Structures are given as structure tokens and as C-alpha cells.
Amino acid sequence: MTGPVLSVRNLATSFRKGQGWSRVVNGISFDVAPRQTVAVVGESGSGKSVTAMSIMRLHNPEKSRVEGQVLLEGRDILALPEAQMRRIRGNDIAMIFQEAMTSLNPLHPIGKQISEAILLHNDCSADEAKQRAVALLDKVRIPSAASRYDDLPFNFSGGMRQRGMIAMALACKPKLLIADEPTTALDVTIQAQILDLIRELQREEGMGVVFITHDMGVVAEIADQVVVMNRGDEVESGSVRDIFFNATQPYTRKLLGAVPRLGSMAGEPLPRKFPEIDGVTGAALERDVMPDTVRHDQPPVLSITGVTTRFTINKGRFGRASGRVHAVENVSFDLMAGETLSIVGESGCGKSTLGKSILRLVKSQEGKALLNGRDLFGLSKSELRSARRDIQMIFQDPFASLDPRQSVGRAIAEPYLAHGMGTEAEAGRVVGDLLEQVGLSADMAQRLPHQFSGGQRQRICIARALALSPKVIVADESVSALDVSVKAQVINLMLDLQAKYGLSYLFISHDMAVVERISHRVAVLYMGEIVEIGPREAIFANPQHPYTKRLLAAVPIPDPDHKRPSKVADVTELRSPIRDLDFAPTRRDYRQIGEGHLVMA
Amino acid sequence: MSSIDANPALSLSRSRTDMLRKTLLSRPSTVFAVVVIGIFTVVALFAPWIAPYDPLAQSFFKVNQYPSWEHWLGTDQFGRDVLSRIIHGSQNSLLFGVMAPTIAMVVGTTLGVVSGYFGGMVDRLVTRVIDMLLSFPELLFAIIVAAALGGGFWSVLLVMTVVFIPGFARVARSATLAVRQEPYIEAAVAMGIRTPLIIIRHVVPNMFASTMLMMTLWIASAIRLEATLSFLGIGTRPPEASWGNIIRDGLTNIFGSPWAIIGAGFSITLVVLAFNIIGDALRDAMDPESAE
Numbered sequence: 001m002t003g004p005v006l007s008v009r010n011l012a013t014s015f016r017k018g019q020g021w022s023r024v025v026n027g028i029s030f031d032v033a034p035r036q037t038v039a040v041v042g043e044s045g046s047g048k049s050v051t052a053m054s055i056m057r058l059h060n061p062e063k064s065r066v067e068g069q070v071l072l073e074g075r076d077i078l079a080l081p082e083a084q085m086r087r088i089r090g091n092d093i094a095m096i097f098q099e100a101m102t103s104l105n106p107l108h109p110i111g112k113q114i115s116e117a118i119l120l121h122n123d124c125s126a127d128e129a130k131q132r133a134v135a136l137l138d139k140v141r142i143p144s145a146a147s148r149y150d151d152l153p154f155n156f157s158g159g160m161r162q163r164g165m166i167a168m169a170l171a172c173k174p175k176l177l178i179a180d181e182p183t184t185a186l187d188v189t190i191q192a193q194i195l196d197l198i199r200e201l202q203r204e205e206g207m208g209v210v211f212i213t214h215d216m217g218v219v220a221e222i223a224d225q226v227v228v229m230n231r232g233d234e235v236e237s238g239s240v241r242d243i244f245f246n247a248t249q250p251y252t253r254k255l256l257g258a259v260p261r262l263g264s265m266a267g268e269p270l271p272r273k274f275p276e277i278d279g280v281t282g283a284a285l286e287r288d289v290m291p292d293t294v295r296h297d298q299p300p301v302l303s304i305t306g307v308t309t310r311f312t313i314n315k316g317r318f319g320r321a322s323g324r325v326h327a328v329e330n331v332s333f334d335l336m337a338g339e340t341l342s343i344v345g346e347s348g349c350g351k352s353t354l355g356k357s358i359l360r361l362v363k364s365q366e367g368k369a370l371l372n373g374r375d376l377f378g379l380s381k382s383e384l385r386s387a388r389r390d391i392q393m394i395f396q397d398p399f400a401s402l403d404p405r406q407s408v409g410r411a412i413a414e415p416y417l418a419h420g421m422g423t424e425a426e427a428g429r430v431v432g433d434l435l436e437q438v439g440l441s442a443d444m445a446q447r448l449p450h451q452f453s454g455g456q457r458q459r460i461c462i463a464r465a466l467a468l469s470p471k472v473i474v475a476d477e478s479v480s481a482l483d484v485s486v487k488a489q490v491i492n493l494m495l496d497l498q499a500k501y502g503l504s505y506l507f508i509s510h511d512m513a514v515v516e517r518i519s520h521r522v523a524v525l526y527m528g529e530i531v532e533i534g535p536r537e538a539i540f541a542n543p544q545h546p547y548t549k550r551l552l553a554a555v556p557i558p559d560p561d562h563k564r565p566s567k568v569a570d571v572t573e574l575r576s577p578i579r580d581l582d583f584a585p586t587r588r589d590y591r592q593i594g595e596g597h598l599v600m601a
Numbered sequence: 602m603s604s605i606d607a608n609p610a611l612s613l614s615r616s617r618t619d620m621l622r623k624t625l626l627s628r629p630s631t632v633f634a635v636v637v638i639g640i641f642t643v644v645a646l647f648a649p650w651i652a653p654y655d656p657l658a659q660s661f662f663k664v665n666q667y668p669s670w671e672h673w674l675g676t677d678q679f680g681r682d683v684l685s686r687i688i689h690g691s692q693n694s695l696l697f698g699v700m701a702p703t704i705a706m707v708v709g710t711t712l713g714v715v716s717g718y719f720g721g722m723v724d725r726l727v728t729r730v731i732d733m734l735l736s737f738p739e740l741l742f743a744i745i746v747a748a749a750l751g752g753g754f755w756s757v758l759l760v761m762t763v764v765f766i767p768g769f770a771r772v773a774r775s776a777t778l779a780v781r782q783e784p785y786i787e788a789a790v791a792m793g794i795r796t797p798l799i800i801i802r803h804v805v806p807n808m809f810a811s812t813m814l815m816m817t818l819w820i821a822s823a824i825r826l827e828a829t830l831s832f833l834g835i836g837t838r839p840p841e842a843s844w845g846n847i848i849r850d851g852l853t854n855i856f857g858s859p860w861a862i863i864g865a866g867f868s869i870t871l872v873v874l875a876f877n878i879i880g881d882a883l884r885d886a887m888d889p890e891s892a893e
Contacts, residue, residue, distance in 0.1 A: 388793035401784040415792040
């Protein structure tokens with residue numbers, strides 16, 4: 001074994017802030033050996049991406065200061081002149097980013113972008129570069145690589161684009177690959193493929209990998225060594241098994257304790273809160289099972305039958321309809337009072353469109369949505385406005401769904417006042433009360449959204465949804481953008497509110513581990529259709545449809561001893577839901593497996 | 602619930618006037634701008650009392666005089682006191698310079714927001730009309746209107762306003778299109794808020810900054826346009842004074858009496874600068890992240 005490829009010594013990065021400097025990374029040290037993967041883990045704002053950028057020297061030198069040493073095979077690259085550094089970037093160290101779409105030039109074919117990288121760092125002809133680019137695309141398992149050489153980035157799906165990025169990163173056989181949250185924006189099944197691919201390529205090429213992530217499940221799958229970061233400080237580092245089984249620092253234990261584990265709820269039909277993590281010791285205190293909030297004795301509060309939403313694609317000179325996206329196809333289900341029904345599926349499966357269709361934020365072609373017996377699809381505009389009191393929505397991005405110029409108090413009071421539920425003075429009291437309900441304090445009402453953290457903003461959105469005392473809340477990926485520990489807190493809050501007010505949730509999510517905690521029932525959506533629906537316990541313990549099985553198998557398990565069988569060859573992508581105009585959907589039959597557990601036959 | 606009574610009624614947002622006062626008085630540059638505009642407003646309002654001479658009184662014996670204790674900015678080719686003309690001219694210039702962009706902003710922004718928010722037929726109609734207005738050179742348009750309505754205060758104001766409307770409508774429309782895509786608009790729809798309220802509370806405040814900055818920039822164009830119109834005999838007619846026609850008169854006599862151009866030009870520059878500084882400050886004050 002030779003020496004480490006990369007060794008980082010006391011790396012400290014500061015950014016200019018007004019007149020002074022503010023330290024954002026505070027003395028990080030680690031080594032990466034060839035064929036080794038070091039995971040840098042931490043919550044948002046912990047400085048993990050800043051560390052990666054500092055290694056690559058990608059910060060603006062006028063506004064930042066990087067101290068310490070970064071030794072690439074013994075050579076300190078922080079001391080190199082910029083011209084030499086440029087030769088190292090892409091050649092010796094390659095980097096892949098979270099958003100493959102924004103890292104690729106949308107106007108150039110993917111193949112050309114890869115051969116450009118080859119030409120920049122190698123002395124070879126254009127033809128040769130093209131051949132090598134095709135070989136690389138082949139290597140990252142892009143099917144029929146040669147014919148896709150000239151495709152533009154938008155022709156590729158998210159997972160394919162990330163493969164393209166990896167191919168580009170590998171173009172010059174780097175010694176070190178820095179991957180900054182490369183799978184965070186991808187679906188679990190695609191994530192599993194990309195992780196397999198990185199592992200496989202690492203073995204073939206013998207490179208070292210620095211893998212930056214916030215997801216402990218991914219760490220367990222891919223890492224050999226782990227560095228845990230918190231607010232710019234290195235908390236703990238060690239081998240992956242040491243970190244997972246013998247963590248000494250409370251912060252590490254807290255981070256691990258907050259990670260939802262799939263299968264931890266076997267044998268429990270009811271939702272349960274996430275364990276409370278003791279801030280000092282990091283010990284997890286398991287919570288009691290929630291009381292049964294479902295009112296089986298009442299008619300369903302929301303009843304959906306045969307909802308179908310299609311979007312017409314206009315193409316050509318006269319904008320003639322050329323095809324239809326079958327986003328939601330003949331979906332039916334009932335939601336009881338006090339019940340949580342989760343809609344799960346991968347991106348593009350139509351789960352968000354389904355939520356918006358029910359609220360009539362997008363127009364459906366067919367179907368009925370009965371809310372307390374009234375069909376939302378048949379209401380006039382003003383009737384619909386008053387009906388929306390009973391069904392509220394919480395969006396994925398809490399910052400974007402709050403008006404940046406409106407104080408949060410105003411935002412929460414707005415629906416209350418708009419529906420004429422009370423006077424201005426009463427609204428003030430309600431706002432204070434709601435803020436306390438969601439765990440904030442009443443005197444925060446005058447602040448603006450940007451003065452809150454991500455988790456607090458989502459609490460504000462929940463408070464706003466509660467202002468109208470709705471019966472049903474549609475939560476569209478409402479915790480996906482939050483850090484694990486914050487995610488657990490928000491889910492616990494939602495469970496408390498359900499127990500208190502008997503709310504029904506339509507919980508739209510791709511995160512199976514969260515779904516397992518919060519749901520009573522689960523519906524699996526695939527290409528706009530429900531392929532399996534039933535009690536949560538039955539779906540997780542006894543999945544019947546192949547797609548459900550695949551979805552569950554792809555969830556990373558935060559246990560380094562559990563190694564998933566590698567299935568690199570599997571590059572199945574979601575099929576396209578775009579159909580011809582004269583396409584007639586087939587009638588689907590459902591098979592009953594158990595009590596309320598239906599599977600598409 | 603007991604906690605409802607425990608919380609006294611809260612004021613939900615901070616006072617607007619407080620914020621405005623804080624913004625305008627916090628920086629020396631904005632204080633300067635406010636003072637400048639204040640002085641010019643007073644001068645315009647009380648011109649007959651402040652001006653040392655009758656601005657129209659000609660004197661054959663005092664043609665093209667240099668500045669003196671008697672005539673601070675000298676006299677023009679007709680022997681009129683330049684300072685008095687500038688003081689009187691501020692009435693017309695400020696009136697048109699501020700009024701035309703303001704009216705145009707209100708009308709243009711309304712058109713743009715409505716067309717951007719609703720789209721469809723409304724949008725197509727508004728956009729076509731705007732394109733049509735933009736395709737006319739402004740002078741040609743002014744001559745057409747003057748021919749139809751005759752000159753005079755109201756037709757000048759109408760011409761200037763109509764010339765400025767398309768720009769505001771365009772800026773407002775594109776800003777609205779961007780804001781309309783924001784999830785908080787969708788959230789407001791989902792909460793059952795009425796469309797007019799969504800537009801007033803969420804769309805306009807979030808697209809207004811660019812429009813307002815544009816208005817302060819266009820005060821300069823308005824003063825210039827008024828001068829051009831005066832030259833054509835549509836605007837302020839000689840011998841009555843406006844900063845625009847003082848400059849135009851002065852231009853023909855630049856060697857005899859440069860003081861007219863210098864004085865009026867300096868006034869225009871000062872006023873425009875002051876409005877721009879205030880526009881900048883207001884934009885910063887309206888940006889939620891920079892407040893505080």
C-alpha cells in the first residue's frame with residue numbers, strides 16, 4: 001500500500017464578512033488512501049461543501065482565506081500558482097455536484113462535453129477523444145452509448161445526467177474524486193444504482209473518493225472512513241464501523257439516532273413519533289405509540305374516485321396536440337377522519353399532480369373528489385374558495401411558499417381574515433396561539449420569513465394551514481428539504497396535531513423511512529396509477545407488487561454490516577408517461593391480499 | 602383553549618411609515634436628496650414671490666449680460682433674468698417631470714400586472730396594443746396628438762403619459778410572470794384567497810421595486826421630452842419658461858450667454874440625481890433581506 005492520495009491537514013476556511021473574517025471551517029484533517037472512500041457527514045451549514053470547495057480551491061480568493069495544508073500525493077496544492085492548479089483540477093482531482101442539470105451546459109451534447117474535457121487535459125485528436133468519450137459513457141452504463149453521444153442534457157433523465165457527470169469526471173482518470181451530495185436530488189432506486197456505479201468504478205480505476213453527504217444511510221453503504229462535521233468543526237472521525245457502533249461524541253450519536261430506520265416499526269399498525277434524542281448524551285428515548293386517531297365509525301372525510309389528470313403536449317408550427325402526459329390515471333381512495341394516507345412513488349410518478357388535482361390547483365379531466373360529501377370538482381369558483389377552508393396544503397419548500405415581504409404573522413392571519421373567520425384583533429390572538437402550537441413563540445409574528453431557519457419556516461407553514469381549522473391537510477414532500485433531526489421534529493409535531501385536532505393527512509413523499517413512521521395507510525403510485533394500497537404495516541411487511549418491492553429494497557440502510565447485493569447492470573429507468581393522443585388506458589383489476597390491502601393485478 | 606386568552610392581540614407587521622422614515626434619514630445621501638427635492642418644491646410653489654424679476658420682462662439694454670449682483674445668472678438674448686426664468690420654469694418642469702411618469706407608472710403597471718397574471722386573451726390584447734404604441738416614434742406620436750387636440754397643458758400631459766406607459770407595462774408584465782410562478786402564489790390560491798387580493802398583497806409588492814426604480818430614472822426623460830415638445834410648439838410655449846426651453850433657447854446663444862444652459866442643466870441634474878438616490882433607497886428599504 002502506498003501513501004494516501006490526499007491528505008488534508010488542519011484545513012481552515014474563512015470568508016470575508018464586512019471588515020472582518022468569519023471562520024466557516026475550523027481545522028479539518030483526514031487522509032484518503034487509494035481505493036478508499038471517506039465520507040464527510042454533517043447537517044446543512046456544517047461546512048462540508050465548503051471543505052470540498054477549499055480542496056479544489058474553488059472559492060473566490062478575494063473573499064476567502066484557506067489555511068492549513070492539502071497534500072495531493074505529498075504536494076501541497078494550496079501553495080501552487082493558479083495556472084498549475086488549473087491543470088490539477090479535472091486531471092488529478094475531479095468533482096461531481098448535486099445538480100447534474102445545472103453543472104452541464106444545456107446547449108451542448110453530453111458526449112461533446114465529455115470529449116472537451118478529454119481534449120483539454122490530453123494531447124489527442126478529436127476523433128480519439130470522441131471514441132474515449134463513448135467508451136466512458138459505456139463505462140457508466142448508459143445504454144447504447146454511441147447513439148446517445150449527440151443527445152443534449154435535457155434528453156437524459158436525472159440519473160442518466162448524473163452518470164454523464166461521472167463519465168466527465170472520470171475522463172482523465174483522476175486520482176481523487178470529490179462527490180458533493182451526488183445522489184441527494186435522485187430517487188432512491190436511482191441513488192442505489194449511482195452508489196453501486198461509484199463503488200464499481202472506484203475498484204476498476206483505483207481512485208480515492210471524498211463523498212459528501214448528509215444521509216447516514218448512504219454513508220453506511222459507501223464509506224470506509226467517516227468524518228463527522230458540525231458548524232465547521234470536526235466532531236469525530238474513524239472507520240465507518242467505529243462511527244456507527246462506538247461513537248464517542250454525543251453529536252455523532254444524535255445524528256445517528258435521528259436517522260429513520262426502515263423496518264423499525266414492524267408489528268405496529270399505528271404511527272409512532274421519532275425517538276427524542278438527548279442533546280448531551282445522544283441517547284435515543286423511544287416514544288410511545290400514538291393513540292388511534294382514525295374514526296372508522298364515520299364516513300370518509302375525503303373520497304377520491306377515478307381522478308384522471310392529463311396534460312396535452314403541443315408541438316410543431318401550429319401548436320397541435322402531439323401527445324398527452326398521463327400524470328394521474330384513474331386514482332381512487334378514501335381518507336378517514338384522523339387518518340394519514342401516504343402517497344409514495346418516485347419523481348415523475350404523478351404524486352404531486354395528484355395532490356394538486358384534489359385541491360383543484362391543476363385541472364383534472366375526470367373523476368370526483370368528495371370532501372365531506374361535496375364534490376370539489378363540481379363547485380363554482382366562489383364555492384371552491386370556501387370549500388378550501390377544509391382542505392389545506394403544506395408545500396415542499398417552506399421558504400418559497402411564504403411571501404418574502406410579508407411578516408409571518410400576516411401570512412398566518414391572511415387565510416383567517418380572508419375567510420372572514422374573525423376580526424383583526426382576534427386574528428392577532430389566533431396567530432400568537434398558533435405560533436405557540438407549532439413550537440415557536442408569539443413574539444416572532446413580526447419577523448420576516450428569511451429570519452427563520454428551514455425547520456422553523458415549515459412550522460410556520462403548518463401554522464398557516466391550521467389557521468382555518470381544516471379537516472384535511474395535503475403535505476406535499478413537506479419534510480424532504482429538512483435535515484434529519486429537524487425532519488423528525490416536524491413529523492412529531494404533525495403527529496401531535498393529528499392527535500389533538502383529529503386531522504387527516506394526505507402525506508405525499510418519496511422517503512419510505514418517514515412514511516413508515518407517520519402513516520396509517522400507504523398507496524404506491526407508479527406512472528400515475530396506484531399499484532398497491534393498504535395498511536402501512538402490510539405494505540412494509542408484505543409488499544406484493546414488484547415496484548413496491550423495488551422501492552423498499554432501494555432504501556439505504558444505516559448499518560455498515562448490511563451490504564446490499566450489487567446490481568450495477570440494472571439501469572431500469574421510470575418509463576415515460578407520455579402517450580399518443582388515441583391511447584386508451586387499459587382497465588386495471590385489483591387483487592385483494594388482506595384487509596384493505598389491494599394490489600394491481 | 603386557555604392559551605388564546607393568554608396572548609394579547611399582536612400587531613402583525615411593523616409600521617410602514619416608521620420604516621420609510623428610517624430609510625430616508627439613515628444615510629447622508631438620502632437626506633441630501635430629500636433636502637434638494639424639498640427646496641425645489643418650495644421654489645416651484647412660491648416662484649412668483651421668490652423670483653427677483655418678472656421672467657417675461659424683456660429689456661433691450663440688458664441683452665446677454667454676465668452674472669452680476671443685479672442678475673445672479675446673467676440675462677439671455679432678450680434681456681430676461683435667467684435666474685427668474687429658471688425659478689419659474691421649475692413649475693412646468695417639475696409638474697410634467699413628476700406627473701407624467703407617475704401616471705404612466707400607475708396605468709402601465711396595472712396593465713402589465715393584469716396581463717401577466719391572467720395571461721390568455723387579455724395578455725395577447727394588451728401586448729399587441731403596447732407593441733403598437735412602441736412602434737410609433739414618440740415625436741411623431743406627439744405631433745399626431747397635438748394636431749388632434751391642440752397644444753396646452755392637458756394634451757402635453759397626455760402625450761407624455763402615453764409615451765411612457767408601454768415601458769412600464771412591459772417591465773411590470775415580465776416581473777409579474779416571474780412572481781406568478783412562485784410557490785407562495787400557489788399557496789395563496791390553495792388557501793382560498795381571492796384573486797384581486799392575491800394580486801394586491803403578493804404580486805404587486807414583489808414586483809414593484811423594479812418599477813419604482815424605473816420611475817425615478819424616467820423623471821429625467823420626462824423633463825427632456827417636455828423640452829423637445831416645447832421646441833415643437835406643443836409643450837410650454839415661449840415666452841413662458843420651462844427648464845427644457847431655457848436650455849433650447851440657450852443653445853442657440855451658447856456663446857453670448859452660457860449661463861442659461863448651465864443654470865437649467867444644473868437644476869435638471871440635481872433633481873434627477875435626488876430622485877434616483879431616493880429611488881435606490883426605497884428599493885433597498887423594500888427588499889426584505891436588507892431591512893434591519
